[in-house]
Amino acid sequence: MSRLGEMIEGRRRVAGLYREALAGVDGLTLPCEDRGHERRGWFVFVVQLPRGLDRDETVRGLLARGIQSKPYLPAIHLMSYYRERFGHREGEFPVCEDVAARSIALPFFPEMSEGQVECVADELQAILAHAPA
Numbered sequence: 711m712s713r714l715g716e717m718i719e720g721r722r723r724v725a726g727l728y729r730e731a732l733a734g735v736d737g738l739t740l741p742c743e744d745r746g747h748e749r750r751g752w753f754v755f756v757v758q759l760p761r762g763l764d765r766d767e768t769v770r771g772l773l774a775r776g777i778q779s780k781p782y783l784p785a786i787h788l789m790s791y792y793r794e795r796f797g798h799r800e801g802e803f804p805v806c807e808d809v810a811a812r813s814i815a816l817p818f819f820p821e822m823s824e825g826q827v828e829c830v831a832d833e834l835q836a837i838l839a840h841a842p843a
Contacts, residue, residue, distance in 0.1 A: 721753070722752055725752050738757055738758070755816050756815050757834075763838070772834065775833045779815060780815050782814055785811075817830055
């Protein structure tokens with residue numbers, strides 16, 4: 711607990727670096743900004759890829775470039791328990807399904823350097839630039 715403030719500040723700093731590095735990337739949606747005096751803990755940095763881009767292919771492309779990322783937060787209603795227990799199916803919550811299909815978590819830790827963030831951002835932008843339209 712003694713390091714909590716330092717860790718939160720480090721994550722806030724890294725989130726700011728990502729915001730700068732990824733600002734203006736066409737079609738990429740960044741996390742919403744904090745409002746007023748509200749501050750988040752930043753346990754993860756998630757972006758939504760442009761519509762029509764294959765999320766899993768993007769994750770594989772980053773991995774091929776030495777950058778781990780992962781799909782982030784599936785559409786909960788499509789998980790097996792909810793399908794089996796409640797009968798949920800694709801198409802019931804299209805906004806949720808769209809966001810889930812386009813969201814990836816980028817590398818994120820309090821000690822991440824500006825150079826590391828720039829490397830992730832550069833490689834992601836290169837993948838997006840070469841993705842089929």
